[in-house]
Amino acid sequence: MDAKIxxxxxxxxxxDQAATSADSFMxxxxxxxxxxxxxxNWVGFYMLEAGAQPxxxxxxxxEGEVTSHTHIPLNQGICGAAVSGGKTLIVDDVxxxxxxxxxxLETQSEIVVPVFAHGKVVGELDIDSHSRxxxxxxxxxxLEYCASLVGRQLEKNN
Ligand code: SME
Numbered sequence: 001m002d003a004k005i006x007x008x009x010x011x012x013x014x015x016d017q018a019a020t021s022a023d024s025f026m027x028x029x030x031x032x033x034x035x036x037x038x039x040x041n042w043v044g045f046y047m048l049e050a051g052a053q054p055x056x057x058x059x060x061x062x063e064g065e066v067t068s069h070t071h072i073p074l075n076q077g078i079c080g081a082a083v084s085g086g087k088t089l090i091v092d093d094v095x096x097x098x099x100x101x102x103x104x105l106e107t108q109s110e111i112v113v114p115v116f117a118h119g120k121v122v123g124e125l126d127i128d129s130h131s132r133x134x135x136x137x138x139x140x141x142x143l144e145y146c147a148s149l150v151g152r153q154l155e156k157n158n
Contacts, residue, residue, distance in 0.1 A: 005138050008036050012146060022153035027061045029146055033127070035061035037132040040127050042103060045115070045150075046072060046079055047123035057083060057123065064128070067103040077101035079126055082112035086121050088140055092133035103128060111135040113147045117154040125150070 004101060014130055016035070019025035034043040045120025048055060049071075057072040057079055074080040078099050082089040082123065089112045094100040107128040115123045125147050 002138050005142050009142055016149045022157045025153050026150055028048045030061050030063045038130045039131050041130045042128040044126055045123055065104050069101055069103055078110055078112050082114055083121050083124055086114055088113045090135050106130045108132040109134045115147045115151050117151045
């Protein structure tokens with residue numbers, strides 16, 4: 001495994017053990033991923049708004065440039081598609097994906113990983129990179145691990 005990814009994973013496991021709430025864990029997690037992983041230029045959570053009709057993702061803790069996309073309906077964006085399909089989406093070149101909602105002109109690739117709690121999608125972890133095709137299998141594994149920890153933290157709290 002890539003040494004940086006292995007080290008990040010160890011730190012994240014420790015952070016999870018020490019977490020006192022899902023919210024504080026999510027805040028620390030986006031900071032760690034943004035600071036440690038050089039190609040992760042924007043790191044943030046979008047969470048499904050309880051009871052909203054139509055169902056909408058709302059921006060949660062994030063690190064990186066401020067985005068105008070604070071609310072994303074499920075039929076829009078790569079974010080909406082990942083939550084609707086309940087599966088991780090990796091887009092190597094966002095300029096070639098008609099679903100893409102631009103946050104920054106510098107973004108070239110994106111990964112979106114759904115977060116599940118009690119067996120249901122409750123939100124997602126979204127990461128943008130200024131590098132093309134920045135996200136490989138090891139990134140996917142790391143980020144799916146992060147999403148599973150967040151899901152467990154949310155289950156504990158709710
Ligand atoms: N690019 C996302 C929108 C969120 S920003 O990346 C922060 C999308 O296409 O859904």
